[in-house]
Amino acid sequence: MTGTRVVFVQGDITRQSVDAIVNAANSSLLGGGGVDGAIHRRGGPAILAECRALRASRYGKGLPTGQAVATTAGELDARWVIHTVGPVWSAAEDRTALLTSCYRESLRVADELGARTLAFPAVSAGVYRWPMDDAARVAVETVRNTPTAVEEVRFVLFDDRAYGAFAREAGR
Incomplete structure (x- = not known):
């Protein structure tokens, strides 16, 4: 453990x-469904404007799977949104390293920003x-094995099923 406090909450990550706040984004960075759509809707147009600027500059082909990048949080009660693109699950190919990278890269970006509190959704566990x-x-x-200056990582799980899975994992 890195000294980071890990907390589990059932609720709405946009609150x-x-x-x-970590966004389980799609590679376009331009919004979508699930967590991504909710963050863009609640955060307002400033997030989309910064995402468009990222697409026009560094990420013309989109953000690669497993990577992370930050924007403003717009109207959310946060300073930043860290967008990460999770892998689509495959029974034929082990993509665990890409999912692991989403969490590591998000923590790296949080450290670069100086963030001390960070909220994660269950990346890739929805539509992916x-x-x-x-x-x-x-x-x-x-999260437990990645060195970070983040003091609290909050996993914000939308429903009972997700909360239960994360709570069981926390007890191991």
Whole structure:
């Protein structure tokens, strides 16, 4: 463990009061469904404007899977949104390293920003179909084993199923 406090909350990630909220983004960075759409809707147009600027400069082809980049948080109760692109789950190919990278890279970006509190969703466990128990294992293990100056990582889980999977993983 890195000394980082790990907390589990059932609720809406867009309602969290933290330094940075991690967005389970799609590679376009231009919004979408699930967590991504909710963050863009609640955060307002400033997030989309910065995402468009990133696409026009560094990420013309989109943000690669497993990478992370920060923008303003707009109207959210946070300073930044850290966008990361999770892998789509595959039964034929082990993409665990990419999912692990989402959490490590988000923590790296948070450290660069000076964020002390960070809220994560269950990256890839929604429309990207990553099995929830395994998504929880990867998320919790990675956060526990990644050196960071972040003082509190909050996993914000939308429903009972996700919260239960993460809580079980935390007890291991």
